[in-house]
Amino acid sequence: MWGLAEHLAGLQLDELRVANWQRSNEGVKPSKQSKRPTPITRPGTKAKRPDKNSPERVARRHAAKRRAAERRTAIARGEIT
Known part of the structure; x- marks a missing residue:
């Protein structure tokens, strides 16, 4: 698990990425802008997807x-209409 220092460093990285994204899309029409950066994954916070099998x-x-x-069988026999 991450400690406080690692979480703060991750937050800094996320904010820096958002700031760079904002500057790179300045003056660009919303339909032409690049996608907003996703935050880095932190330990213990990743949503677990259920196993399909x-x-x-x-x-x-x-x-x-x-x-x-x-x-379907009951419908074919006429038991369900």
């Missing part, structure tokens, strides 16, 4: 597919 998600996906197949 975790056992729980795979089980829910299979259950949903099974329910959809059962529904």
